[in-house]
Amino acid sequence: MMTPQQLFARRLKENAKFQWSILNMTVDWTVALYIVVPALFFLSIQYYDWMVTPPEWFSYIPFALVSFVLFLYASSGTLRCFLEAADQLVLLQHPHWVRELRRRGLLYTLTKQLIETAAILSFLTPFLTFAYSFTAATIVWLGIFTYLYKLNSQLIWPLLETRYSGWRLVLLQIPLFCISFFLYFSGSYWIMPIQPLALLLCILLSFAALVLWKKKLQGARALMVQDIRRDYEAKMKFTGFVLANVTSIQPKSGRKRPLLFRSSNRLFNKRTAANGIAETGIKLFFRSKPSVLLYIQFVSVCSFGMIALPFPMKWVLWAAAAFLLSYMVKQNGQESRKGPFIKMFSWKDGVIREATKRMIVFTAMPGYLIISAVLGAAVYSWLGAMLLLPVGGVLGYWAAGLLTMFDR
16 A cells, blocks of 8 residues: 555656656757756856956945845745645545645755755855855855745745735735845845854744744645645746747636726727737736736846946846846737737738837836836936936837847
């Protein structure tokens, strides 16, 4: 008779085989051998050079930016339980099996994240040592703090998702994201160099993780469906990355009417083929929750960069953001241009190109104007914000035209 331990081992092995099969299908190992091995060799040499003689540009990168990157890592990831949809028929009658799968999934996740965190902090050691004069003890405490923060984040978000959903969850995520980053930055910059306070903070995080874990075990039945969904998303993450440009069938939404553009009124007064396709793309983008969340995250990160980065890098990021935001909108709007309904018609040359350009301009422009206003306010106060708004509009329009130049 199979035991919970054997079931977990089998599913762990099946997951490894599945990920390897996806990697094996997408990677040409002959080409990768000639690219990856030399790249690792030269990266090792470069890393050793940084350890011996750190470059001067290390000192120009603010710690807030490094802390934000580490915070994004600490806020990502999933606590794997290796539960499947069919388990709802069998394992709910045997709660100890579910608890055992969750315990072993926790150990697997902790081990995996320990290796990841150690690798990231080891890679950043030359940078942290030279730019901010971090000692070895401070870097170790920063790694422990990041590790425990990541664990607490993975435990608390599923509990919030059981209480809130839809737009309430989105409105809750935005302030919590800002508050969480402030807490992480404060802990990593001011508390980690003081070892007694670092020890106390890590003990508190460990205690909080223990309380959250017990609460998760107590709500085994309520959280099982959510854990199954998260496990499936984590399993298919690499597959989704490989098939990012393939249009998939979207699941049916439980909302009767979309939150934005609730009525299908016209957005453009003049009715042309290009305007019709552009309207479809704009509405599809803003009615998609993942697209809107990615849009908000991108604008928030770039706006933060306008404040935190040194003066020359602000302008580099500002110019790059015009193309990156336009490209993101263009990629997410493929269904409005390449969907089966659009392909049913024979369009004149230039119609799809003009529709794509208008869709990008009207979708990306609000976010890029916000980024431009933040840059102007950070550099030249409120007057700079007013001056950079029209300049940002021109640059955003030019970026949209450049990205659609070679479309048919």
